[in-house]
Amino acid sequence: MIPMVNLKAQYADIKDEIERGFAETLDNCAFILGPNVQAFETEAATYLGVKHAISCASGTDALHLALLAEGIEPGDEVVTSAFTFIATAEAIKYVGAIPVFAEIDAQTFNITAETIEKVLTPKTKAVMPVHLFGQPVDIIAIKALCEKHGLKLIEDCAQSFGASVNGKQTGGFGAAAGFSFFPSKNLGCFGDGGLVTTDCSIAAEKIKQYRNHGSKERYYHDVIGYNSRLDELQAVVLRAKLKRIDQYNAARRHAAHLYSELLVELPLTTPYEDGVGVHVYHQYTLLCDRRDEVMRALQSQKIGCAVYYPVPLHKQNVFKNECAGVSLPVTESVAANCFSLPICSSISDDTIKEIVGVIRSVLDA
Structure with a gap:
């Protein structure tokens, strides 16, 4: 049998390192937002060339938190692709916004600046291009279009960890981006996990607050937040794989x-x-x-x-x-x-x- 993704073979190569990390975590009992989560966020930000990388519970949550942090509200329109996993549009719906689907390019399977522009309306507030299958969109043209029309650019990088354009990593071009660490991804953990990237310190603080029950300080809550934290054991896996x-x-x-x-x-x-x-x-x-x-x-x-x-x-x-x-x-x-x-x-x-x-x-x- 030939599987779509041979996770067993990949695990065999890093088994010892992961098991050491698991043993240390179990011994330390620091399971929530512990040292491996913090270290992974720092290492991911360095690799991706962004100022802030905030981990969360899934790629879907990453897109949701990015939209929240960028102020996308009920009734706003967000242009995206119809040729993608439903999580892209789900995240838009979670904030009460309206997904507007642009046509894809026949070669790259990605939406383009030209197809995006055709569906813009006065209600459009953001564009969420998907770097589908690991093929980056024409992000330079799309970013220029967003700047021209005053739109937020939020990248869906669920399938593109390590992809780049002109030497710059996907996830570093927009106001924010969301990554997925589903096991089959290029960088995958042993369950669900996600990451939001941004160069904006204000947005980063909002995302950290939203992912942790709306709390900046324990037991003090200023907004309604979510329980969306990356598990410490998953961070052990991701740190081992990020090196490779x-x-x-x-x-x-x-x-x-x-x-x-x-x-x-x-x-x-x-x-x-x-x-x-x-x-x-x-x-x-x-x-x-x-x-x-x-x-x-x-x-x-x-x-x-x-x-x-x-x-x-x-x-x-x-x-x-x-x-x-x-x-x-x-x-x-x-x-x-x-x-x-x-x-x-x-x-x-x-x-x-x-x-x-x-x-x-x-x-x-």
């Missing part, structure tokens, strides 16, 4: 480039790199009009494959009323033809060749 994130991402890029080299002559579309942003391949996602046939062949050989995402958000039941009449033909076409292959830092060249062989047996026939 460049190695992990380099291995993913090697795997992706080998896939693309071996698949080049087949009737499908391999992932696109724009040459500006460094793609870190959280997913290796193809387009193929014989998708279902190929996936059945892979599954028959116990090879993992998946569709991210089969139903765009504007077509989901939860949004069908407010999105009635919304047409996003590129998004819908991509969703109808995309599928993803196994990719992780430990996948071998031989495994990739085996997977490509199965695909070739279908498409060469």
Whole structure:
């Protein structure tokens, strides 16, 4: 069996370091906002090149807290992508704002400055681009658009830890950004976890307050907050993996480039790199009009494959009323033809060749 992500192999390489960290934490009994959480936040901020990195309980919470800290309110419109996991839009709804879905680019699967501008209204207060599958959006153009219209830029970096544009890490371009540490992510923990980044000290203090029951000082509460703290044991895992994130991402890029080299002559579309942003391949996602046939062949050989995402958000039941009449033909076409292959830092060249062989047996026939 070939899984989408081989977490066991990754764990085996760092098992001793993690178990030492767990043992120290259990011995110290500092479980909530302890020394590893504090150290991880400092190390993550340094790596990402931001002034503040505030951990929380999940990537969804990270986006929610970022929106709160940036003053997004009920009735405000936030432009984002319909081709993403629902957490992006959920966070917008949590603050009472309205997600407005822009069309994606057919090559990068990301929203663009041009498609964003087409859906701006006087109610638009923020833009939340998603660096989907590890491919950075054209963040320079989007940031310029936000500055032109006086909009908050909040990056969804759930899938892009370690991706960069012109040498600068994603998560460092906007007013704030949210990261996810779900286990399958490029930087993943052993459960849920998230991170908010910002260069604004005022926003950082708000986020710290919101994540901890609205409290700056224990048992004194100035606002209604949330229970959204990163677990100390998860911080142990993240500290071990953060040391290796460049190695992990380099291995993913090697795997992706080998896939693309071996698949080049087949009737499908391999992932696109724009040459500006460094793609870190959280997913290796193809387009193929014989998708279902190929996936059945892979599954028959116990090879993992998946569709991210089969139903765009504007077509989901939860949004069908407010999105009635919304047409996003590129998004819908991509969703109808995309599928993803196994990719992780430990996948071998031989495994990739085996997977490509199965695909070739279908498409060469």
